[in-house]
């Protein structure tokens with residue numbers, strides 16, 4: 001049976017939760033999330049939220065830093081709107097119960113961290129567990145809101161659109177099919193406004209800082225519905241992920257370098273000095289490529305962040321989670337350098353939206369890492385993503401309110417399971433999953449070439465055929481849904497990378513090592529024929 005809501009939100013990270021709270025002022029909200037409600041990239045964010053709050057800082061400086069990192073592809077108007085509206089959204093977050101770290105003995109003044117590419121201290125943080133604290137505060141507010149119904153263990157599969165139903169008139173988004181992974185039933189949801197807040201696609205790479213939920217579902221769902229997707233070639237690799245068998249891709253936040261940590265090689269020699277004026281705090285793409293080059297040059301499996309100049313008391317107080325994690329791996333960061341490698345971290349591109357989160361498909365909105373507003377351009381400035389999610393979720397809730405439509409009385413068809421039976425070849429799903437992640441790491445990583453990209457393209461084409469065969473012939477499971485999305489998101493990254501005949505920001509191709517300044521920079525737009 002199909003259920004109707006005013007708003008359907010898919011995803012329970014900062015974008016989905018913020019939007020749900022604001023949309024609930026105007027109607028009933030259903031919030032679907034594919035695992036437990038706190039399972040999100042948001043929950044893992046360490047460094048903090050970039051926001052202009054100090055008298056020594058200014059909107060102009062934050063805008064300038066963002067544009068510089070974005071390597072010519074940011075939409076300056078969008079950047080300015082998001083940066084300008086940040087302080088108001090931060091105040092609301094604090095009013096909701098979010099607690100940011102304060103400077104000691106400064107009468108409640110917020111402590112400001114510094115991260116790569118920022119010319120000023122402007123990162124609001126809750127020690128080194130900012131995301132966990134944001135998620136806690138937002139989830140508590142959502143739980144107290146009677147107009148929001150949270151449905152865990154619901155994996156959104158595909159959008160239901162007028163075009164898919166063969167209805168006349170302009171296309172619009174009417175609903176979503178979702179798998180309830182506990183009952184194993186398919187549910188049909190109808191809503192006036194549907195928000196994709198499904199986060200990014202870090203799991204397409206073998207090494208990533210992202211948790212398991214980051215399988216590119218939202219981008220794949222939107223692409224299949226014919227919605228334009230932009231700039232997927234720009235995948236940010238975080239330069240410093242803990243290199244240890246027990247480390248589970250744990251992030252060594254940029255804030256560690258912000259507090260004086262220096263990148264060194266096995267011999268203890270700093271290798272960033274001649275690379276960039278900001279040295280170890282250069283923008284992430286430059287640091288990641290320098291680490292990649294240093295590892296290739298020395299043959300070492302990792303490099304190190306050395307913050308032994310700081311006292312153990314400072315490190316325990318400023319980085320409690322990182323300190324504890326390192327110690328559990330036998331690394332005392334106060335006494336020895338921390339071994340690190342780069343890992344896939346953030347999807348700068350995504351579903352094309354305006355600064356209100358509006359997509360090209362009426363009724364469909366997208367906010368957060370799944371979306372591409374034009375803020376990040378070819379490279380995200382550190383800690384701008386939480387800011388973007390907060391500001392755009394607010395704007396989307398307001399914009400959608402103005403567009404409230406009379407619900408159309410269209411009875412949505414139920415999901416057709418056909419003659420599907422349980423898949424007994426689970427090994428195929430797991431093999432394909434591993435293969436995609438490995439080939440993306442080997443062929444579509446930090447440094448790319450045309451030949452490697454084409455090789456990846458060929459392998460992905462074969463995998464698509466196999467996955468589609470599985471998808472149509474077996475009972476759909478969460479693993480299969482994710483695999484299908486993972487393969488599509490990986491293909492979008494490869495196609496976008498092949499389309500860009502230059503190196504820019506995070507996209508570095510040895511066959512076109514230079515930025516093409518002969519014409520204005522262009523977004524890479526991919527859209528399925530519909």
Ligand SMILES: Cc1cc2nc3c(=O)[nH]c(=O)nc-3n(C[C@H](O)[C@H](O)[C@H](O)COP(=O)(O)OP(=O)(O)OC[C@H]3O[C@@H](n4cnc5c(N)ncnc54)[C@H](O)[C@@H]3O)c2cc1C
Nearest residue numbers: 011012013014015034041042047048156199368369383386
């Ligand atoms: C280790 C780490 C550290 C980071 N540090 C920072 C930082 O310091 N500052 C900063 O600005 N950014 C940071 N980031 C990036 C930032 O955390 C994310 O970009 C941001 O949290 C994304 O929020 P979101 O709401 O868009 O998505 P997420 O928080 O990822 O939430 C996505 C939600 O969608 C759900 N979902 C996905 N697919 C489906 C589906 N098919 N059906 C139903 N539900 C679905 C997920 O379960 C999840 O609830 C960090 C990221 C990581 C991984």
